[in-house]
Structures are given as C-alpha cells and as structure tokens.
Amino acid sequence: MKRRNLAAALFATLVVGSAFGVCAEDEFNPDKVEDAMTIEQVRETLGEEVPVADGLSFGCVMKSLSNEFWRTLEEGYQKAEENVKAAGADFSVEIDATTDEADEIGQQTMTSNFVNQGVSAILASPISDSNLTSAVEDAQSNGIPVFNVNDGLIAAAEHYVGPNAYQNGLLAAEWVSDKLGDEGQVAVVIGMAKAFAARERTAGFEDWIKENNSGLEIVAEQNADWDRQKAKELTNTWIQQYPDLKAIFCNNDDMALGVVEAVEEAEADILVVGVDGIGEAYDSIRAGKLDATVDSFPYYMAQVATEVALRSAAGQDIPRVVATPQALIDSENVDQDAAEIIGWTDTTYTKAE
Numbered sequence: 498m499k500r501r502n503l504a505a506a507l508f509a510t511l512v513v514g515s516a517f518g519v520c521a522e523d524e525f526n527p528d529k530v531e532d533a534m535t536i537e538q539v540r541e542t543l544g545e546e547v548p549v550a551d552g553l554s555f556g557c558v559m560k561s562l563s564n565e566f567w568r569t570l571e572e573g574y575q576k577a578e579e580n581v582k583a584a585g586a587d588f589s590v591e592i593d594a595t596t597d598e599a600d601e602i603g604q605q606t607m608t609s610n611f612v613n614q615g616v617s618a619i620l621a622s623p624i625s626d627s628n629l630t631s632a633v634e635d636a637q638s639n640g641i642p643v644f645n646v647n648d649g650l651i652a653a654a655e656h657y658v659g660p661n662a663y664q665n666g667l668l669a670a671e672w673v674s675d676k677l678g679d680e681g682q683v684a685v686v687i688g689m690a691k692a693f694a695a696r697e698r699t700a701g702f703e704d705w706i707k708e709n710n711s712g713l714e715i716v717a718e719q720n721a722d723w724d725r726q727k728a729k730e731l732t733n734t735w736i737q738q739y740p741d742l743k744a745i746f747c748n749n750d751d752m753a754l755g756v757v758e759a760v761e762e763a764e765a766d767i768l769v770v771g772v773d774g775i776g777e778a779y780d781s782i783r784a785g786k787l788d789a790t791v792d793s794f795p796y797y798m799a800q801v802a803t804e805v806a807l808r809s810a811a812g813q814d815i816p817r818v819v820a821t822p823q824a825l826i827d828s829e830n831v832d833q834d835a836a837e838i839i840g841w842t843d844t845t846y847t848k849a850e
Contacts, residue, residue, distance in 0.1 A: 525650070527657040528664070528697055533818035536801045537840075539808070547804060548811050548849040549586040555806060556611030557799075558604055558621040558629070559594040560648075564723070564751055565775035566795050567594060570622070570647070573799025577844070580800075581807070584846035590803070591616070598689065598723045601628035608632035611641075618642050618806045620658075623649030625691035642809060646802045647793070647821075650693035656815060658802040660793040660823040662694040666701020666746070668791050668825045669770045673744045674710045676768055676788075681743035684717040684735055686728050686756060688748035695720075695748045698772055702746050716742065721752050728752035732759035736767075744768035750778040750790055757786050774826055782831045789827040797822060797841055804844045811849065 527533070534542070557574050559567045571592050578590040591614075593607040601624045609632050611619050619636055623629040626649060633643045633653055645651040647659035673683060685702060688695030699718065706713045716739050721727040728747060735742060736759065745760075745767060747753035753771025760767045771778055774792025781787035798821040809815050822839035824830075830838065 525652045526697075527645075527650070527659070527818045528661050530657075530818040532816055533820050534816045535820050535822075536804065539805070539815065539819060543808060543813050543815075546845045546847050547807050548847050549581050549584065549588055549807055550810070550849040551587040553586075553617040553807070553810055554589045554591065554614075555803065556608075556614065556616040556619045557590060557592045557646075558607050558611070558619065558623070559592065560604075560622060560624060561597050561600075562594045563596075564598065564749075565777060566749070566751075566773045566793075567622075569775065570795040570799045573796040574620075574803060576796070577800045577803035580844060581803075581846045585848040586846065595624070599624065601625055604628055605632050609635065612636045612639055615639075616641060617810060618644060620644045620646050620802050620806060621649075621651065621654070622646045623651060624689070626650045626652070626693055627691075642806070644802055644806050644809075647795070647798060648692055648694045655817070656805060656809065657818045658805050658821060659798060660821050662697035663701040663704075665694075665772050665791045665793070665823065666698040666703070667705045668701075668823070669698075669746045669772070669789070670702045670705035670713075671709070672789055672825055672827070673746065673768060673770060674706070674713060677713065677743055679710050680712040682714050682716045682739055682741050683744040683746065684739070684742060685715060685719075686731060686745060686747040686752050687718060687720045688723045688752070690720055692723075698748045721747075721755075723749055723751060725751045725755035727755070729755035729759045732756045733763070736760070736763045736765055742767055744770070747771045749773050750775045750787075753787055753790065754778065754781060757781060761786065779826065779831055782826065782828060785828075789825055791823060792826050792835070792838075793821065793823045794835060794839060797835070797839065800844065807846075 645654040750771035
C-alpha cells in the first residue's frame with residue numbers, strides 16, 4: 498500500500514465521527530466526536546480576533562517536566578501568555594507539574610490548589626482518567642471551567658483540546674507498512690495502562706494493521722509506563738524472543754529512544770517509531786537512529802488550548818473537542834519548520850473593551 502502523504506501537514510484530519518462512530522455521553526471519547534473542529538475551523542467560524550478581559554488567570558496542571566514533551570507544552574503556555582499580554586490585557590498563566598509520571602495524588606493537590614486560588618480556568622493533562630475526578634468536580638462547582646489538554650481523559654471536562662491519539666497509531670502503522678513492504682513481525686511498547694493516549698495510540702496501530710495489512714503481524718505488546726529504561730529492557734527481551742522482529746511502535750518518544758539504545762547495542766535491523774516529536778527524537782532521526790515520530794507539536798497545542806479557553810471566557814460557543822495539529826516526521830521532513838508543516842498562524846488577541 499502506498500504512503501498517503503504522511504509527511505504533509507495534518508491538522509488532526511477528522512477521521513473521527515463519521516469513520517468510527519460517536520460514543521455515548523457516558524463513554525466520551527474525544528477521538529470519536531462527530532463535531533470536533535480544528536483551530537483553523539474555530540477561527541473561520543468565530544473570527545480571527547480573540548477578545549481578552551483584564552484579570553483572567555489560568556492554572557495549568559501537567560505531568561513531569563523531566564519529559565521534554567511537557568517542558569515544550571509549558572513553553573507553549575508561556576508563549577500564549579506573552580502574546581496576550583502584548584495585546585495589552587492583564588492575563589496570567591500558572592503552571593504546576595508532577596515530579597514523575599505516576600504522581601496521581603500530586604496532580605490532584607495541584608488542581609485543588611488552583612481551585613482555592615480562584616483561577617479563571619484550569620487546563621489539565623491528567624495522569625489517568627480518574628485521578629482528577631473529584632478535583633475537577635470541585636472546580637466546576639466553584640464555577641471554574643476545566644479544559645482537558647492532550648492526555649488522561651476527563652469525561653466531565655467542558656472541553657478537550659489535543660491531537661487525535663487514535664490517529665497517532667494509524668499514521669505510525671501506515672508508515673511501518675510502507676517501509677516494510679506490507680510484511681513482517683512488529684511489536685508495540687505501550688505507555689501507562691491508565692492513560693487514554695496510550696490506549697488510543699495502541700488501538701489505532703492495531704486497527705490499521707487489521708483493516709489494511711494482513712501481512713504485518715503484531716507479535717508482542719507490553720506496558721513500559723512511559724519509562725525509557727523499562728522500554729530498553731523490554732526490547733532486549735523481545736530481540737531474544739523474536740529474532741525476526743522488524744519494527745517497534747512506541748507510545749511516546751522517551752520509550753522509543755530507550756528502544757533505539759537496545760536495538761543499537763544488539764546491532765539489530767529494527768525500525769523504531771515514537772510519538773510526541775520531542776527535540777531529542779528529532780536529533781535521533783537526523784543521526785539515523787530513531788526512524789520516525791508522530792509529532793503532536795506541544796508548543797502549538799498549548800497555544801491552541803489557551804486560545805480555546807480564552808474564547809470560552811469571552812462567551813464564544815466552542816465545540817467540545819478541538820483537534821490540534823500532528824504529522825509524521827522522518828528523515829524526509831525532519832528539518833522542515835514545524836510552523837510550515839502544520840500551517841501555523843499566531844492567534845490575534847485584543848483587549849476587551
């Protein structure tokens with residue numbers, strides 16, 4: 498099967514809804530919402546300018562800043578704050594993050610602290626689907642809207658902003674199929690079982706193979722909890738167990754880079770594909786080590802999330818799901834400017850009268 502322009506900009510092409518159906522409200526899945534919109538579509542519908550009233554403050558809850566993805570998301574929030582202030586509005590963004598990827602209680606405490614501070618909105622990327630449930634309900638009971646950003650599904654949140662995680666897996670599987678010629682053994686390194694993105698990325702990869710390519714065989718799948726060393730150790734085992742293994746798909750780049758280390762040390766010929774598009778992954782692709790990553794562009798994702806929350810604060814009717822950009826990056830486009838790949842345009846902010 499031919500590659501279908503994977504390196505081109507993908508503003509989260511809405512394979513949701515019509516292609517995969519719509520979940521019931523009690524089974525909310527942002528990847529399958531029929532009326533999801535990209536930020537470009539939001540701007541076309543509601544106008545390019547976003548009015549911002551003085552005195553708004555956002556609290557952003559993230560995962561560990563030891564992961565470059567979350568540091569880049571932080572930079573995106575800071576850039577959005579800078580852009581709003583440049584328009585003359587009094588606006589602030591406060592960011593808090595856990596010390597590790599498993600600190601569910603820590604995230605809950607951070608969210609509760611933002612509620613007690615009386616922030617205007619909370620933008621949260623929870624570790625699991627449930628660890629922020631009570632804190633989110635508390636926020637909403639205090640009139641504070643919650644925006645679920647990128648990961649850890651919050652079914653009760655007013656809005657979800659992030660890439661289509663299911664499509665992450667579709668893109669990776671199609672790329673692997675193209676490179677292997679529709680034949681070979683492959684494996685999947687899964688993130689944390691409690692994480693929505695891990696489940697969806699894995700499902701997308703599996704489903705693409707089932708529906709498009711009977712020649713690829715998934716011989717192994719296992720969680721490595723977003724951890725690089727665990728992924729490396731897992732790969733060492735797989736290389737011994739499956740001498741014909743041809744490709745490994747990892748739910749994030751940190752794990753993918755651990756897999757690359759194991760593949761190099763074993764001098765094995767195995768394709769490795771990650772997700773997130775962190776800088777270290779780009780460097781590894783340039784060096785001919787990591788083969789590809791599905792970039793979710795966290796720097797721009799944070800800016801989209803901030804824009805969506807500010808539009809909501811201005812009383813605009815925002816769709817429940819706003820899909821953010823993503824694209825598959827390999828040696829062919831690794832040096833292309835990210836803004837060019839996704840067709841990014843900075844938000845136009847104005848101070849509300």
